[in-house]
Amino acid sequence: MRIGLAFQLFFKALAGGKTADDLQAVLQGKVSDSKTAAASLPAPEPKVVMESKPVAKPIAPTQSEAITLLATLQREARLIDLVQEPLEQYPDAQVGAAARDVLRDTRKVLERVCGIKPLLPETEGTKVDLPTDASPMRWKISGSASGNKRGVVVHPGWQATQCQLPQWNGNTADALVIAPAEVDLNA
């Protein structure tokens, strides 16, 4: 295995071009300096070799789903504008006026994208039986645990019933953009 890889690298380095430059960069430990979005995580060595191989089909560029969600929340609800603005300078009423619309639209987006629903059908304050194999991801238990399998719901929890994010087909260089800069040519 390794011998084969070493031979491939040897010949590619000899041939020069991009692969040779890449290899140089790997040897000098410069890979993580690369400014492209795709390389925001330091790439492990074998990946460099993979990229240097002739690729039959260009791989569709991807965007982190977290960025896609932020972009959607900013576009439809302007959530990023709201949380990025320093609050100290405004009275509560002014914050409230803007927040009401933003929160309403944020909820709409989350409902559509994630279909957010309570994890438990039981409402707060009602009694519930714990399953025997209660997953700690689903059940956060407080109070004495010895033998007691029945308790009161303090918070019914939340769950996403789906995750239908917009599909992204931009250019790799734009993958970290949450909202475009707006420019008015008539102003």
Add this chain to the structure above:
Amino acid sequence: MSARFAVGIDLGTTNSVVAYCDLAEEKANVQLVPIPQFVAPGQIETFYSLPSFLYLPTPEQWGSGVWQMEGDPYQNLVIGAYARQVSAEQPDRTIAAAKSWLCHSRVDRRSPLLPWNSNEPVEKLSPVDASKYLLLHLIDAWNKCHPDAPLSEQKVVLTVPASFDMAARELTREAAIAAGLPEHFILLEEPQAALYHWLQSKGDQWRRGVKKGDVIFVCDVGGGTTDLTLVQVEEEQGELVLKRIAVGNHLLVGGDNMDLALAHFLSQKFAERGTKLNPWQSVSLWHSCRKAKESLLTAGGQDPQTIAVLGRGSRLIGGTVQTEISRAEAENILIDGFFPLCPVDALPQRQPQSGFQEIGLPYEHDTGITKHIASFLSSQSSSVAVRPTHLLFNGGVFKAAAFRERLTQVVSSWSEAGSPEVKNLGDLEDLDHAVACGAAYYAWSTSHGGIRIRGGTARSYYVGIESAGLAVPGMPRPLQALCVVPFGMEEGTAIDVQSREVGLIVGQPVSFRFFASPIRKEDKPGHMLKWWDEEELIETAPMELVLQADAVPDEGFVPVKFHSKITELGVFELWCQSVRDNQRWKLEFNVREDAEV
């Protein structure tokens, strides 16, 4: 190749929806087709409806590749949610309401004129092409989720407004075939589709809700248009049947007008407080009004409500301005403004005559929808207005209970004293999708023996013929109108029009002016009108044909009579039949020269 699915397509003025069900199923289980579309550059999201808006990006924007979708069915166009979003900010690059242009007979509907009045160097589209691209997008969405059952092989029903005349229907068909719909697709009127949706939801139970002699009034108020239809319950051989007895004219007033009226009122309120809104804020206010319209009218909600216009730029909180609107004010603008209380003999205000009339879409001057309804019900008979016994609502506007209640109240007030209350049919959960679902159900039911709403043509049609006689200098020859299609002519029938012969000249285009009347229900084919009220006959696109010289003898003209036909699919054909032999020639709508009329 036989169809596997029944598909209903609602090509709406503001939103389009596709629904379908499996033809093999014993009980129609109608579902919606997810439609991928751009919500932002490079961001594709999937919804169950497609805003009927087209955005024309600059060549550089298109070239950047962020508007490309897998298997793009078209180039240099962005259709759907993003196009709607930018329509207010970039009217010169967006096409809205292409469908309303399709039935606007004062313009050439095959020539590139949209976006209307655009100042940008865009490659304009004709109303027919714009409709074709919308359909291409819908077809592509279907094919993406049914790769093994292309739409061109399915049983398809496409809906059109009941108010569409023959020429507008023909243009719709033309756009649909060009987009790739199967040749044998069926056109169905939208209010009928909504009624089919109700029939499906009730199953055989529908007969318990209505009785012989009842009149169902389908009121469809969409984003930009209002469509009215009357369906009567009749009895044939002991069975209840439904017959569509009248349709209204194409009314360009709808939910968008309401949002604008609200926005206009609020911008004045802002102005009173010294806040002058800039164009961007005005657009933003309009969007806020759209969102707030429903909650403003909800009983038991906040009163007054705050309407905020968020600050532009990233200073969201600092730039936000707000004002209040009370429920009384909202009711005054929306309910009294659009559904005013009025007597059944009320008449909508007519457009004031002006020397400089713009050719743009003929929006209604009077936004009082109830007045248009009153005039529609009154025009159905010379003696007494039709009194509906049941109401079926359609269109997103009616999500607000206050509109439903007001319309019910007004229509009830027109009933004769002592008659039972006007009842509402149908449920509310599906006001946005009822037309597409009803169309899919109709497509399914035609092969499962379901009930069919009958009615035939919603208008009578006339060919204009110049009467012979002494020519008076400076005066056009008097025009007479020959009835060629009677009101209610059914699909799958043909008529030889009994009239005197008309001479067709060989080798040059022969053009006939063509008229429609929604109210002259008694005229028989062959009936010649010498005089009519301006309101009675509406001129549509002319019909024409060219006779090739080799097809006919030497005299230079051929005496003909008319032969009209409506196919099973609802396609209208008008033929000139030679009285000498079996030759005949088909007339086609000419939507080009119409603009000069």
